Amino acid sequence: DVVMTQSPLSLPVTLGQPASISCRSSQSLLYSDGNTYLNWFQQRPGQSPRRLIYKVSNRDSGVPDRFSGSGSGTDFTLKISRVEAEDVGVYYCLQGAQWPWTFGQGTKVEIK
Amino acid sequence: EVQLVESGGGLVQPGGSLRLSCAASGFSFGIYWMSWIRQAPGKGLACVANINPDGSQTYYVDSVKGRFTISRDNAKNSLYLQMNSLRVEDTAEYYCVRAEGRTVVDPWGQGTLVTVSS
Numbered sequence: 001d002v003v004m005t006q007s008p009l010s011l012p013v014t015l016g017q018p019a020s021i022s023c024r025s026s027q028s029l030l031y032s033d034g035n036t037y038l039n040w041f042q043q044r045p046g047q048s049p050r051r052l053i054y055k056v057s058n059r060d061s062g063v064p065d066r067f068s069g070s071g072s073g074t075d076f077t078l079k080i081s082r083v084e085a086e087d088v089g090v091y092y093c094l095q096g097a098q099w100p101w102t103f104g105q106g107t108k109v110e111i112k
Numbered sequence: 113e114v115q116l117v118e119s120g121g122g123l124v125q126p127g128g129s130l131r132l133s134c135a136a137s138g139f140s141f142g143i144y145w146m147s148w149i150r151q152a153p154g155k156g157l158a159c160v161a162n163i164n165p166d167g168s169q170t171y172y173v174d175s176v177k178g179r180f181t182i183s184r185d186n187a188k189n190s191l192y193l194q195m196n197s198l199r200v201e202d203t204a205e206y207y208c209v210r211a212e213g214r215t216v217v218d219p220w221g222q223g224t225l226v227t228v229s230s
Contacts, residue, residue: 031214037213049157050219051215051217096214101147103157106156
């Protein structure tokens with residue numbers, strides 16, 4: 001199975017400051033069709049997850065533009081340009097290049 | 113409005129069985145891959161099973177192979193997960209999700225909680 005490793009696992013951030021989460025995969029997520037299947041999800045406290053980013057850097061509809069994704073191969077990053085109170089929660093990366101699809105352990109973002 | 117509503121969770125003893133259901137509405141159910149994803153209490157997310165649009169292809173994570181069966185009824189816009197030989201470690205919230213382009217597509221349902229305990 002492809003192992004997804006996120007860091008840090010806990011991220012205290014000051015409101016208005018940037019935040020960055022790393023996700024590394026044990027194998028390249030570049031699929032034979034030329035796409036890289038790395039996605040980011042947000043799970044706010046007490047809620048179901050929602051997708052923020054798909055195929056590395058494509059923001060879902062309704063996702064604020066302060067969220068951005070980047071990376072390639074095995075190394076990926078989710079950035080929040082200016083953290084707001086509503087961004088508190090756990091963030092997960094998910095690879096879809098190989099079954100079973102696997103998630104990272106999650107990064108808990110909290111306000112300092 | 114797209115909706116996925118899971119049901120069928122509950123408390124079951126180790127070795128027991130449960131059948132989860134997911135009622136889908138607001139989209140063309142029969143053209144989507146569907147998946148079950150679970151989340152143990154206070155833990156992360158894990159994909160459990162996938163099924164293709166016509167139900168002819170299914171995929172399982174190793175830990176549930178031979179015990180769980182994913183199926184669908186496109187005429188009823190419904191997804192199912194038959195869970196047999198349940199173990200304590202199967203305790204989790206189970207989410208029914210749409211899949212497209214090798215990823216999960218929003219929205220997620222509210223989940224249904226399965227608790228395996230004696």
